[in-house]
Amino acid sequence: MQDVYKFYGFEFRWLNVLDLLIVIFLVIQLYRLLKGSLAFNIFIGLLMVYAAYFLVRSMQMPILTSILQNFINVGLIAIIIIFQPEIRKFLLVLGKKTPLSKDSFLTKLFLPDRFKSYKEEEHMINEIIIAVSHMSASMTGALIVIATTYRVKFDTASSIAIDGNVSAKLLESIFEKNSPLHDGALIIVGNKILAAKVILPVSENPNLPTRVGMRHRSAVGITEHSDNLAIVVSEERGTVSFAQDGQLTQNVSLEELKVKLYEILVDGY
Ligand SMILES: Nc1ncnc2c1ncn2[C@@H]1O[C@H](COP(=O)(O)OP(=O)(O)OP(=O)(O)O)[C@@H](O)[C@H]1O
Numbered sequence: 001m002q003d004v005y006k007f008y009g010f011e012f013r014w015l016n017v018l019d020l021l022i023v024i025f026l027v028i029q030l031y032r033l034l035k036g037s038l039a040f041n042i043f044i045g046l047l048m049v050y051a052a053y054f055l056v057r058s059m060q061m062p063i064l065t066s067i068l069q070n071f072i073n074v075g076l077i078a079i080i081i082i083f084q085p086e087i088r089k090f091l092l093v094l095g096k097k098t099p100l101s102k103d104s105f106l107t108k109l110f111l112p113d114r115f116k117s118y119k120e121e122e123h124m125i126n127e128i129i130i131a132v133s134h135m136s137a138s139m140t141g142a143l144i145v146i147a148t149t150y151r152v153k154f155d156t157a158s159s160i161a162i163d164g165n166v167s168a169k170l171l172e173s174i175f176e177k178n179s180p181l182h183d184g185a186l187i188i189v190g191n192k193i194l195a196a197k198v199i200l201p202v203s204e205n206p207n208l209p210t211r212v213g214m215r216h217r218s219a220v221g222i223t224e225h226s227d228n229l230a231i232v233v234s235e236e237r238g239t240v241s242f243a244q245d246g247q248l249t250q251n252v253s254l255e256e257l258k259v260k261l262y263e264i265l266v267d268g269y
Pocket residue numbers: 141142143182183184185198199200201202211212213214215216217218233234235236237
């Protein structure tokens with residue numbers, strides 16, 4: 001039996017509070033995930049349908065209630081189809097916060113060898129920073145995607161497999177203007193350069209600044225539905241930007257980029 005408490009005439013149990021906190025946590029995670037994307041508008045639309053359903057039900061309007069009820073029943077399957085990429089990413093975000101995730105206390109306690117790879121990651125971060133600083137100074141356009149938790153799906157027909165260690169020299173020679181591989185994106189998975197000349201999905205986010213071109217739009221596109229970081233060096237301005245969770249942060253300093261790389265590769269978020 002659960003104790004029942006009274007607060008300003010309302011009766012509640014501690015499980016009700018926990019229930020409410022979990023719902024608030026899930027809604028905040030969903031909001032963070034969808035913010036700025038087209039799916040956000042669909043999400044708001046669905047919330048409005050739910051609100052309308054509860055309203056007509058409480059007002060005891062049977063026909064509207066039954067229409068909205070049916071819509072919601074079918075809508076559940078539609079939601080799973082429409083939000084399939086977001087649901088996948090949502091589960092990934094949740095998985096990262098479990099006691100078994102890469103950076104949790106339990107993992108560090110029982111799987112200390114996970115620390116070994118951090119040296120490699122620190123080396124990789126330094127190499128990326130060196131390459132980005134050189135490419136920024138020489139106004140060499142570049143687009144680097146760092147896939148953290150799972151392999152990025154991309155069009156293999158257009159890309160060139162590399163499977164090489166990450167080094168500043170290799171990165172710079174790939175994006176060098178006369179290189180046959182300089183167009184498109186370079187993908188890093190783990191500590192390896194997986195492929196170059198990759199065509200990415202282009203973001204359709206209408207909130208991106210209009211002067212943002214294809215390189216920056218595709219950087220945003222690849223981070224909208226997956227747990228990646230995309231780094232862009234602008235060929236026009238030499239500026240450095242990064243995209244994460246569908247958000248573009250422009251004109252970052254090398255120091256800021258380094259902090260972001262540590263956040264995703266070493267601190268695990
Ligand atoms: N879908 C895509 N996936 C990967 N790379 C792409 C894609 N579309 C364009 N690019 C890259 O972006 C380059 C064109 O960049 P564009 O000038 O349109 O963008 P931008 O964001 O203004 O970048 P910059 O500031 O460097 O000019 C292409 O040469 C190609 O390398």
